Amino acid sequence: MIRNIFNFINLHNGEEKKDKVLENVVSNISFRGSNLWILACAIIIASIGLNVNSTAVIIGAMLISPLMGPIVGAGFALGTYNFSLLKKSFKNLLIATFVSLTVSAIYFYVSPFKDVQSELLARTAPNIYDVLIAFFGGLVGVIAITRVEKGNPIPGVAIATALMPPLCTAGFGLATFNFSYFFGAFYLYTINCFFICIATFFVVKFLQYPSSIIDNKYEKRIRYGISILIIVMIVPSFYLAYNLYKEKKFTKTAEQFVQKEFENNGYTVIYKKINYNSSPKTIDLAFLNKKFTDSEITSFNKMLVDNGLTDTKLSIRQNDTDIKSEILNEINKFDNNISEKDIAISKLRQELDSYKVTDSTLIQEIKILYPAIGDISYGKIEQYPRTDSARLQFTLFYSGKDVDRDQLTQWLQKRIHEKNIRIISSNAE
CATH class of the missing domain: 1.20.1080 (Glycerol uptake facilitator protein)
Incomplete structure (x- = not known):
């Protein structure tokens, strides 16, 4: 086994x-x-x-x-x-x-x-x-x-x-x-x-x-050298990982403090920035309509140590101009990331719009003018003539007999301002 x-x-x-x-x-x-x-x-x-x-x-x-x-x-x-x-x-x-x-x-x-x-x-x-x-x-x-x-x-x-x-x-x-x-x-x-x-x-x-090589002593020296190099390379990474752990822990504790002392008490936070790398560490907040006195801000700062946030300063921005500038800065940071998606969405919308016919009264007018027509379907489809490129063509499908297609085509050209129109009857032999 x-x-x-x-x-x-x-x-x-x-x-x-x-x-x-x-x-x-x-x-x-x-x-x-x-x-x-x-x-x-x-x-x-x-x-x-x-x-x-x-x-x-x-x-x-x-x-x-x-x-x-x-x-x-x-x-x-x-x-x-x-x-x-x-x-x-x-x-x-x-x-x-x-x-x-x-x-x-x-x-x-x-x-x-x-x-x-x-x-x-x-x-x-x-x-x-x-x-x-x-x-x-x-x-x-x-x-x-x-x-x-x-x-x-x-x-x-x-x-x-x-x-x-x-x-x-x-x-x-x-x-x-x-x-x-x-x-x-x-x-x-x-x-x-x-x-x-x-x-x-x-x-x-x-x-x-x-x-x-056959010499065992020489082989052992190489192994010792590799072991020392491994330790030299790993030690800084452990230190950096420990710093990352402390930063994540600080951020989580700060988030919990803000939620417990402010959000759970009904204060709407509109701006929040937690900075671990500054000295002292900082928590910057701004609120929708609540104004705190200096004594209240001092009291909150004293609570930080009790909540495990040592060497940390709480700042509450209450100047409207400062709050607006900070919010605008945060928005600008997202603009670069969003712009590429916006461009792609805009292109897709333009392409989709080129296929759509948005006239809601067109079918009603056709049925009034041509009562012999039954079911109607229409839209723009890609036409591939004997060239390297395609073009969009307005195409209308209908069921019914005794319809003057030439007259219907001329009327549609005037009605929807399209020259390239094709009409197909499902009853055509």
């Missing part, structure tokens, strides 16, 4: 020949010619995606990117202690990184749009979850590479590990001289590269790929 379970989960089942896997890995390391052009194009696509806040475009760029090659190559080199391959992998990874940073920095420097969008912000503060995604994504990737049947995981790994967006965000930081964005995004890129490499190392060792 136990043997069957181990056989069921055995990674050696369906494994490709080791020399063939190594050959494929080595062939994907180099960044020359077409690979370099593909990388540059993928960087521009990802930069545009970050610029316009389009997730679909960013995903497309991640699928195009050939960045995984040298990272997986470095993992195989570490796992087999092949230092010439390791040197080649690092060299090509540095080339790819330099080219990517340069191309993205140039794009963002030239681009007139330098607004910080949510997709870009998401790559500036990595944490332990990014470490886990990179590690398990790397595991999936290298397991797929070592199979005879590669399957579908490789595109998914490219999306999950997200090497391109952090590099482009780092390029944005360089172009705008925002070095906090640069270091945050480049740290995320380094995490992804390192833990994909480490995941590859573990799988290579587990599958017992042949080693290039």
Whole structure:
């Protein structure tokens, strides 16, 4: 029974020949010619995606990117202690990184749009979850590479590990001289590269790929070095994850405080802004018609500590001008996100309107003038003459006999101001 379970989960089942896997890995390391052009194009696509806040475009760029090659190559080199391959992998990874940073920095420097969008912000503060995604994504990737049947995981790994967006965000930081964005995004890129490499190392060792060295002491030193690097990379991410946890906890507590002390007492909050990163932390509120005295505001500030909100200041905006300006600022932030949808909706409405005939009295007039007509259906349909383009044609279907179609056509042309009209009788033979 136990043997069957181990056989069921055995990674050696369906494994490709080791020399063939190594050959494929080595062939994907180099960044020359077409690979370099593909990388540059993928960087521009990802930069545009970050610029316009389009997730679909960013995903497309991640699928195009050939960045995984040298990272997986470095993992195989570490796992087999092949230092010439390791040197080649690092060299090509540095080339790819330099080219990517340069191309993205140039794009963002030239681009007139330098607004910080949510997709870009998401790559500036990595944490332990990014470490886990990179590690398990790397595991999936290298397991797929070592199979005879590669399957579908490789595109998914490219999306999950997200090497391109952090590099482009780092390029944005360089172009705008925002070095906090640069270091945050480049740290995320380094995490992804390192833990994909480490995941590859573990799988290579587990599958017992042949080693290039025999000295056990030298092998132990390499393992110790990798262990130290893992700790060095993980510790900052734990710190950032802890900060994220504290920020989420503070925000939730502040929301509960506002609800308990104000909303539950019937005060309508029209503006609310919670800032964790300021010193002291702040909660800014504005109300529809309630005005608080200075002593009441002081009393609410004293309640903050009792509710677990230490080092926090509550501000209530009661100046009409300030409230209006803050609300307008918040509205303007949403305008950029809404504008693309508005344009798309407007185009769809225009296209729909071109097919509609909105005259509600037309059928009644036709039946009065032509009493022999029974059922009527009409609308605009696309007509494809012997040209490259289509045109809309008003088409009327009717049932009934003894109707002068030429006369009906002329009347309709005058009535609805359409020259291109076609009339079809369901009784026509």
